[in-house]
Amino acid sequence: MSVTSALYTGISGLNANGEAMSVIGNNISNVNTIGFKQGRMLFSDVLSSSISGGSQIGRGVQIQTVENQFTQGSFESTESNTDLAIQGDSFFVLQNSGGRFYSRAGAFHFDKDKILVNPESYQVQGYGIIPSSGLSDGVLKPIDLTAFATTPPKQTSGVNMVVNLDSTQTTPVLAWDPTNPVATSNFSTSLSIYDSQGNAHTATMYFRKTAANSWDWHAIIPDATAGSPVDGTLTFNATGALTAQTPLAGAAQNVTFPGGVTAPQPITFDLGVGATTQYASPSIVSSQTQDGYYQGTLVKINIDDKGYVSGVYSNGQLQKLYQVALAKFSSTEGLSKAGGTMFEETLESGQPLLSDAATPGVGKVLANSLEQSNVDMAAQFVKMITTQRGYSANSKTITTADEMLQEVLNLKR
Secondary structure, three states: OHHHHHHHHHHHHHHHHHHHHHHHHHHHHOOOOOOOOOEEEEEEEOOOEEOHHHOEEOOOEEEEEEEEOOOOOOEEEOOOOOEEEEEOOOEEEEEEOOEEEEEOOOEOEEOOOOEEEOOOOOEEEEEEEOOOOOOEEEEEEEOEOHHHOEEOOEOOOEEEEEEEOOOOOOOOOOOOOOOOOOOOOOEEEEEEEEOOOOOEEEEEEEEEEEEOOEEEEEEEOOOOOEOOOEEEEEEEOOOOEEEEEEOOOOOOEEEEOOOOOOOOEEEEEEOOOOOOEOOOOOOEEEEEEEOOEOOEEEEEEEEOOOOEEEEEEOOOOEEEEEEEEEEEOOOHHHOEEEEOOEEEOOOOOOOOEEEEOOOOOOOEEEEOEEEOOOOOHHHHHHHHHHHHHHHHHHHHHHHHHHHHHHHHHHOOO
8 A cells, every 4th residue: 555655645746746747837938028027936745644653654746836926027228118127026006897906017009098007908907196286186097198188278477587687777767668668778588378268468577777776667568458467576685686576576466458358367477586686787587477378288208206197298398197006915926927027916915005206105106117037047047946956856756666566466476
């Protein structure tokens, strides 16, 4: 009986090492698979049988488990800004009609419906953005650009300017004349402002020295039907720093434009108290900005390390649209492979903790990057050698046991 048991013990070794070779072969075959996590087979002995004297004899080997190894893979730089990788131990969340899946493979693209998907058309899940705060709303949904093809115009509500006015200038001989502003001012600069429908209107700022350390300023907007020009004063101290302006920077001036737009349109003019100067050098504009813009169309998408998906529009605006969702598990080793470099949750993995890359400890999202397979080919080849030897050794157990049985049969001759 013991010789016959040895046959089955050898068979268990052949089966186990054969399956181990399959695991090794699967690892090697996926050495170039994006986001692939290698597996390893763990063996355990079979329950032993007892013999006289309390001794035990082993019954062979069995496959205990095949563990997925979730070590971080190296990163490959790509030319696509929708290629994403995760630095950390989280997963992307994917959805289709069959349910929810999790993956480290971030080779994504926008399909014909403007939805971010993986190569098998599973939809990448993310969170919407609260416009007032720019933070995610916590509602999981597909990253769909359909509603963000354009961004509406915004009317100008504030003009900000920092200039240096030449202190060596003298007051023009002619008094200020809005019909002849160039001849009755010392310096001017122009910028575009926008009404509620995104129409651009040119506003020209004229600066006129009236006395030592004192200037007037006038904003002429030819398209305005009321509220132009806007007039004010600037007061400098002995060191050339602007100390006061009128109207005050926070006081809105009502300007009216034709064409059925919002009227009047309140606009504040901030001439840079504490920043604008009056030095003995040529007058120059250091900076000038206004907060309005015309309607823009979506030009491209940017994704930052917190997973925010932002749209870049033709009017220069950058708008947060979504935030990529990430999932963490209490036990990643408990996840079940679902094919396509995707995983499913199990009782052993626990339920996913859905979050985002802005949450501490979750990880970073890297755009223009893909996580490579974590398969170490050198290590796999070493395991292949040891597995092959184990398989050969177990075959010797079977052939030797067979020879022993043959000896028993020869006793009858």
